[in-house]
Amino acid sequence: MTDHRQDRVLIFDTTLRDGEQSPGATMSHSEKLEIAALLDEMGVDIIEAGFPIASEGDFQAVSEIAQNAKNATICGLARANLGDIDRAWEAVKHAPQGRIHTFIGTSPLHRDITALDMDGMVARIHDTVAHARNLCDDVQWSPMDATRTEHDFLCRVVETAIKAGATTINIPDTVGYTYPRESAELIAMLLERVPGADAITFATHCHNDLGMATANALAAVEAGARQVECTINGLGERAGNTALEEVVMALRVRGDILPYATGIDTTKIMGLSRMVAAVSGFPVQFNKAVVGKNAFAHESGIHQDGMLKNKETFEIMRPEDIGLAATNLVMGKHSGRAALRAKLSELGYELGDNQLKDVFVRFKALADRKKEIYDDDLIALMAEASLADEDAYLQIRRLRVICGTDGPQEAELTLSIGGDEKFVDATGDGPVDATFNAVKMLHPHDARLELYQVHAVTEGTDAQATVTVRLALDGVVYSGQSSDTDTVVASAKAYVNALNRLVLHRNRGNLSALMSSAG
Numbered sequence: 373m374t375d376h377r378q379d380r381v382l383i384f385d386t387t388l389r390d391g392e393q394s395p396g397a398t399m400s401h402s403e404k405l406e407i408a409a410l411l412d413e414m415g416v417d418i419i420e421a422g423f424p425i426a427s428e429g430d431f432q433a434v435s436e437i438a439q440n441a442k443n444a445t446i447c448g449l450a451r452a453n454l455g456d457i458d459r460a461w462e463a464v465k466h467a468p469q470g471r472i473h474t475f476i477g478t479s480p481l482h483r484d485i486t487a488l489d490m491d492g493m494v495a496r497i498h499d500t501v502a503h504a505r506n507l508c509d510d511v512q513w514s515p516m517d518a519t520r521t522e523h524d525f526l527c528r529v530v531e532t533a534i535k536a537g538a539t540t541i542n543i544p545d546t547v548g549y550t551y552p553r554e555s556a557e558l559i560a561m562l563l564e565r566v567p568g569a570d571a572i573t574f575a576t577h578c579h580n581d582l583g584m585a586t587a588n589a590l591a592a593v594e595a596g597a598r599q600v601e602c603t604i605n606g607l608g609e610r611a612g613n614t615a616l617e618e619v620v621m622a623l624r625v626r627g628d629i630l631p632y633a634t635g636i637d638t639t640k641i642m643g644l645s646r647m648v649a650a651v652s653g654f655p656v657q658f659n660k661a662v663v664g665k666n667a668f669a670h671e672s673g674i675h676q677d678g679m680l681k682n683k684e685t686f687e688i689m690r691p692e693d694i695g696l697a698a699t700n701l702v703m704g705k706h707s708g709r710a711a712l713r714a715k716l717s718e719l720g721y722e723l724g725d726n727q728l729k730d731v732f733v734r735f736k737a738l739a740d741r742k743k744e745i746y747d748d749d750l751i752a753l754m755a756e757a758s759l760a761d762e763d764a765y766l767q768i769r770r771l772r773v774i775c776g777t778d779g780p781q782e783a784e785l786t787l788s789i790g791g792d793e794k795f796v797d798a799t800g801d802g803p804v805d806a807t808f809n810a811v812k813m814l815h816p817h818d819a820r821l822e823l824y825q826v827h828a829v830t831e832g833t834d835a836q837a838t839v840t841v842r843l844a845l846d847g848v849v850y851s852g853q854s855s856d857t858d859t860v861v862a863s864a865k866a867y868v869n870a871l872n873r874l875v876l877h878r879n880r881g882n883l884s885a886l887m888s889s890a891g
């Protein structure tokens with residue numbers, strides 16, 4: 373008899389937890405809600421929505437995502453203590469299906485930090501998992517740094533967690549250290565040696581420090597893991613996590629050797645990738661697998677010739693499979709709402725009526741300033757729309773810049789700061805410098821400007837400029853991005869955007885420190 377469970381791999385997305393933990397990638401409340409809704413719509417099985425104990429903001433985001441969930445299970449992370457677990461449950465309990473994910477570092481290095489010996493750790497795991505299971509039927513447990521934990525001890529703690537009621541056991545390669553064969557052998561070893569292992573789901577959670585996260589995750593699946601933990605664009609601390617789009621497309625393209633299905637609607641991948649890049653401030657590298665700008669670009673003569681004769685010569689997946697449709701239709705001032713909706717849908721953005729209304733206003737404003745609107749203009753416009761946050765701490769109300777050959781340049785700026793409007797008139801060496809000085813006078817801070825970059829979205833003097841600003845404070849980098857036909861306006865918005873991220877991050881404390889004190 374066929375065991376259908378064997379054929380299905382669950383996709384567990386942790387963009388909003390492990391992804392957001394990436395220094396500088398802090399997302400606002402409304403951004404998290406929007407991403408969660410898209411993940412749910414795309415068919416992600418489990419969304420790890422955050423770490424509820426980390427801050428009031430994290431708690432609110434997880435509970436609102438839980439209340440809005442349609443199909444996905446909503447999961448909250450908790451360290452191995454009763455307070456964390458209770459808080460995670462409070463946040464996810466209103467989801468149609470909620471999950472508590474609790475973890476503790478089990479490798480020798482982590483046991484030292486938590487000051488627990490092996491017996492003490494086993495007792496802690498038993499008590500915390502049992503407590504979680506009393507609250508919730510769906511409990512996931514992770515031995516953090518599993519790939520550097522002694523095998524005998526790993527078997528012992530996994531068995532303890534299963535006996536205490538864990539329904540999913542996640543095996544994290546926390547520092548991106550493992551190798552595909554080893555990743556497979558670890559899952560196979562646990563399935564063979566741990567009593568009760570065949571009754572629960574094994575998950576794989578890989579980091580990409582050596583560029584092997586996707587390979588390690590797929591190897592674990594071949595060995596019996598049936599849940600892959602991943603993030604959109606591979607977002608995550610250091611070199612990031614396993615990229616959702618890579619795992620899902622590898623399973624789809626190589627179904628011949630990886631006969632496992634996911635529930636993902638792959639045509640939503642591109643829209644989510646762009647959205648996550650915009651709100652996290654982490655742009656996707658051009659040659660990134662699946663979602664990079666060049667992933668489907670065929671520049672060389674030989675490739676173009678082959679592509680014209682038969683696309684399969686150089687293409688193993690079709691752009692439309694990931695929601696990327698190549699069209700040459702140029703939009704303009706006279707394009708209507710229906711045309712905009714159709715065009716955005718081709719580009720991978722599915723908008724509800726209210727969203728479309730908002731985007732249409734922005735589109736018209738852009739079309740008034742720019743005659744021809746290309747795909748890249750619309751992508752920039754959508755990124756801009758997803759960054760518009762009415763609750764942002766700093767918001768530009770008005771900016772007027774005076775330029776001329778007989779400087780200094782002058783910027784008059786009205787900024788809303790936590791709801792209070794403030795005005796200043798500043799000068800500087802050029803319009804951007806004057807504007808940044810004005811922002812700094814109204815909102816003094818010690819962050820250092822690490823990068824200021826401008827690139828034209830399309831050609832022509834009326835092209836939109838996309839400006840990226842990177843600020844650094846105490847070793848953490850905060851990125852901001854914005855596009856506008858006026859380079860100075862785009863610069864001001866990108867700067868304010870990076871500062872908003874800094875404010876959000878400062879308000880919620882140091883997540884990495886919380887994680888390493890996992891006890």
Ligand code: KIV
Nearest residue numbers: 475514516517544546
């Ligand atoms: O990488 C890791 O170990 C984690 C755990 C919390 C699962 O993110």
Ligand code: ZN
Nearest residue numbers: 390544546577
């Ligand atoms: Zn992780």
